[in-house]
Amino acid sequence: MYEERPAGLDGAVVWTVTPTEGAIISPVLPDGCMDLIWTPGRLLVAGPDTRSHLPDPIPGARYAGVRFAPGTAPAVLGVPAHELRDLRVDLDDLWGVSRARGLTGRVDEADDPGAALEAVARTAAARARRPDPLVGDIVRRLAAGEPVAAVAAVAGLGTRHLHRRSREAFGYGPKTLARILRLQRALGLVRLGVSYATAATRSGCADQAHLAREMRALTGMTLSDYRASAKRETPQPSGSSTTA
Template sequence: MYEEAPSRSVPGAVVWRARGPGGPVLPDGCMDLLWIEGRLLVAGPDTGPHPAGEVPGRSFAGLRLAPGTAPALLGVPARALRDRRVELADLWPGPEVRRLTGRTARYADPCAGLEALARTRLDAAGPPDPLPTEVTARLRAGQPVAAIAAALGIGERRLHRRSLDAFGYGPRTLGRVLRLQRALALTRRGLAQAEVAYAAGYADQAHLAREVRALAGTTLGAWAAAQAPSGAPADPGPAGANSETWQPSGSRTTA
């Protein structure tokens, strides 16, 4: 079982809950603050698929933070957490983490505890850096990296360095990850693969297939079949994915 909803107190974030082992975790450009059976963890930005059950547990709650927002909360550059799942105690002083763990445990809904923790940290960090939001929006719009750097008034090398700290990887990789997520969303809507390739901004269907294999470790057809309810046809229909199946679209699933 997996469910999610927009956060009511952390802009751009999503709260989610899950039970069971779930499915593989695919890159989405986000980072997650996690509560797993009394433990606080962080899931860093992914560059490829992560297997189900990478962090043991039966019950999970998470706050999925929009691309580029987690470093201000954590006080750690995203590049240091790329493709990692770490205990919060490995990043912050032990006494502080024990205090925050106890505070989160007092919430009937651990997602509310995660939101309170994140809101407090983000407020203390001061005004957010506008660059990650701008870069993400321009990449989602399909703008090339050179054009984004020019629009921001910085060189491509500087944009790359700042992206490493904000997102965990350079803007070209983030663009590929965001495009993958567009392709998966279009597939859930029932579009044929040729239509998905065109609408998501790939050169052609072969380009789509290569990118899905590189970033998701599977084919789009196999991924779509895994989303279908038990007994349903393998091709994705307009109804979308099974609400009882965790959606493997980033660190939102387990850890």
């Protein structure tokens, strides 16, 4: 069963899941987020995705994660997002074996692994450099459908500078982030039962055909496949994975 709740970090959530034998697992779709993930004996980081990722969970095993809001994880983890794009990386490789193993043991021993993992993330955030101050505004403006050139102008940046800042914060440039955010808006409407055509126009696509092309390009799925999976599958955490 998958559960999530708000975390004590701006825009982040804490999720937990214990897969059962025979459960239908849905692919994780690009959403601009990064996750810090725990399973007994292991901590890993799921980088920002540019394509769908199918988790391979062990039935009965426990998993917990902290899903960071888009652009906020790099400051906490101490690594630019583009270095982790489409990757699942052990925390040992980012923070060193001694530190990562000590934190893994702490979460392993906790009665509430989700809360313990959140504490790890909050402590790291408190010690980290401040996130890029433009991140939140970039996400809000791109999510609202503003053109990249306009977002750069408001931020006082050239388009190349915005692209570099975006790669460091999100793992990819602002145009890709805008496409991913738009797709996520559309899929949120589809999950609510909104028609494909209405979801397309309300999310900022030109029409249903445009949304269908974006769905295929960014996830490899069709809209009908997604709607069917959303009806029958247990929700999966964004960015989650049980294998690196």
